[in-house]
Amino acid sequence: MEQIALRTVKAPKLNGALPGVYLIGAGPGASDLITVRGSRILAQADIVFFDALIDISMLEWCPSTRLVQVGKRCGSHSSSQHFINKQLVDAAGKYSVVVRLKGGDPMIFGRAQEEIDALEKANVRYEIVPGITTALAASAELKQPPTTRELSRTLTLTTLPGRCAHEDHKTAIYYMARDQLSEVATTLIAQGYTVDTPVCLMESVSLPTQRSFACTLDELRFGDVHHHFLDKQPVVVMVGEVYRKKLHTLIPLIESQNHFNVFQAAS
């Protein structure tokens, strides 16, 4: 244990954003879970292209900026990725600081590759600012690390129900799986996960509307619960022994269907 002299630390410096396109991770939803760098660049942006899934409060960082909503929202209006790429390249020719604000982290299941390829092909200067990915924000909200020294020292992040077969039943976190919940459970059980493996599901991570539920893989397989989640809200699915305690502390998913329906009626 060692003390650091106070005189060795100074106030943070504010860096101006160079002209170019910035792919910025907005984080899971709460406006203060963006990085300081991301918020500073947003404040300097001339135009911001933001995903439909971005919480509107995030745009408080750029109150006097031209805002363009792009991207998909389950079932409703969406811009094609090709069109988004073209918008970014065109904007780079018209504006100094162009921001592409993406939910979570731009590099995790965010289709950043297509935008990077388009910007490089057009020889546009760009930077990427990481964001808090939903799996880790959900872990913080649950107060449950996805890896522990005893139960799992490996974490898999995926969008594919058919992955994550592991003899040691390590932790798996699924993105964009709200319409494949039964398939996820069936696949993991077929791959050797026990039917009583704990599952946590979290909707609208970090937002005021956040809700968390727990069940077993067997309940997820037969529960037919996907349609009980609120429309257009993302759901992250966390599977593994590390979540066993949550079976007793979170709202049971199966018994919560009336609860869901009440929310549905109110929404």
Add this chain to the structure above:
Amino acid sequence: MEQIALRTVKAPKLNGALPGVYLIGAGPGASDLITVRGSRILAQADIVFFDALIDISMLEWCPSTRLVQVGKRCGSHSSSQHFINKQLVDAAGKYSVVVRLKGGDPMIFGRAQEEIDALEKANVRYEIVPGITTALAASAELKQPPTTRELSRTLTLTTLPGRCAHEDHKTAIYYMARDQLSEVATTLIAQGYTVDTPVCLMESVSLPTQRSFACTLDELRFGDVHHHFLDKQPVVVMVGEVYRKKLHTLIPLIESQNHFNVFQAAS
């Protein structure tokens, strides 16, 4: 595409931190890659317990706060986890806002479980503020998503050389593997990864001293390169087909050994 009326957005609100212990992710190293929430709580902290691996610039967020360095730094002084847990519980009885500042994200290989258990056992109010985990910060710096729709839709984060066997050779990112590089490569090749699978290694992610190198699994297996990295600097190891282009654009790891030695001599 749809315009949002500017009047719908307001300036961000500043929330005061409630008394308690905050486990805050500092992010990969750069002081502006902490979240806004994390930086605001740091500014209100009465005492901050920070890891030896935290870059000193991060402490600019709390210039007038009592600072206590704890935790491990490869080979040198370290506080035992048990002692750190006790320090947090004791501080919660003496101070209002206690911060435990951890590198990266507190929930990823950060031993948060032990601290959470100690705080809950002592009935101390605590919150967890997520941080940018090194794997995603490194992906942003590389400008290469670890997952792409074509090559890999699954990402595994691990500290264990023996994991990540997958027939589809998806992306694997290793933490704390700088002293097991040959073992990582040997294991992955034994599990079916081709010997020419691309590998990127990044040291001191997001700091001014950041360095990136590329090689193949075969070169990593026989390169005997681990001791060429700078002392006490973390190295993240990224393996997968998504990194193939980097074999041509990054400094080759094997040919860079003199480059390493120059750095070693200068450091």
